[in-house]
Amino acid sequence: MNTPKTVVAAAILSADGKQVLAARRTFPAEAAGRWELPGGKVEESETPEAALVREIGEELGCLIEVLDWMQGESAIGAAGSTTGRLIAATARVVAGEPRPREHDQVLWLAAEDLDSVDWLEPDRPFLDPLRHVLGVPEEATVRGIFFDEDDARSAAATLEREGWTAKVSRERYQGEDDDEDHPWSVETDAPELVLELLVDEHDGWLDIPEGPPDDSIAPEPVELPDNPKRIKRPDLGSGS
Numbered sequence: 001m002n003t004p005k006t007v008v009a010a011a012i013l014s015a016d017g018k019q020v021l022a023a024r025r026t027f028p029a030e031a032a033g034r035w036e037l038p039g040g041k042v043e044e045s046e047t048p049e050a051a052l053v054r055e056i057g058e059e060l061g062c063l064i065e066v067l068d069w070m071q072g073e074s075a076i077g078a079a080g081s082t083t084g085r086l087i088a089a090t091a092r093v094v095a096g097e098p099r100p101r102e103h104d105q106v107l108w109l110a111a112e113d114l115d116s117v118d119w120l121e122p123d124r125p126f127l128d129p130l131r132h133v134l135g136v137p138e139e140a141t142v143r144g145i146f147f148d149e150d151d152a153r154s155a156a157a158t159l160e161r162e163g164w165t166a167k168v169s170r171e172r173y174q175g176e177d178d179d180e181d182h183p184w185s186v187e188t189d190a191p192e193l194v195l196e197l198l199v200d201e202h203d204g205w206l207d208i209p210e211g212p213p214d215d216s217i218a219p220e221p222v223e224l225p226d227n228p229k230r231i232k233r234p235d236l237g238s239g240s
């Protein structure tokens, strides 16, 4: 019986750390057109790290530095006939530019675009950890404020159960008149409507950051007269 091969894959991060490189396979037929983190099999007497650097050199013609191995691994192969295990590490390019030699396309994907391509099955468990590495975009977060820690934590648990991120923290002192009763905040990437339902349920409120004034709703400027206005007096009649 063949021992399952270890396949190493690289989540190559862009220089600003906000995007990851996805690559589209061209073979075998059943995987062609689907997306993966580039990489390949670890050879005998090779460390996973050395294999990853070698594979990326061969496939993309650039030199990478391996940063961190991500938690977990997934099985490669059809159910019941596992042919290998996939592990993945974050990495950065230290020389050259990634240009596909074996893949027919590569794409830089931000956290919010990760679900826009058809990943090979074994890569999918790495997408959530990757979303965290890439960071949730600032503008996509909304905050709910709760008086009670229990309410905040239970709202956060509901959000996480539904697949959103949720960060609970204690609000800071607001100033001199502030008392001990600081509310709790829950910051999430869930849509505002989802959080709104939870704050209603838990007696909290939404914290909507004040944006710049919206010009589109500014009132039309009032037209000022150029000359003194003539006030028409009622005609009182000239008498006789």
Ligand SMILES: Nc1nc2c([nH]c(=O)n2[C@H]2C[C@H](O)[C@@H](COP(=O)(O)OP(=O)(O)OP(=O)(O)O)O2)c(=O)[nH]1
Pocket (backbone or CB within 6 Å): 007, 008, 009, 031, 036, 037, 038, 039, 040, 041, 042, 055, 076, 084, 086, 120, 121, 122, 123
């Ligand atoms: N490289 C890579 N392979 C993956 C991923 N996900 C996944 O299921 N696989 C599968 C596809 C292949 O069956 C196997 C790795 O094959 P490969 O063709 O990339 O590896 P390799 O360069 O060492 O292949 P070889 O031509 O030397 O045999 O793992 C992934 O994210 N990256």
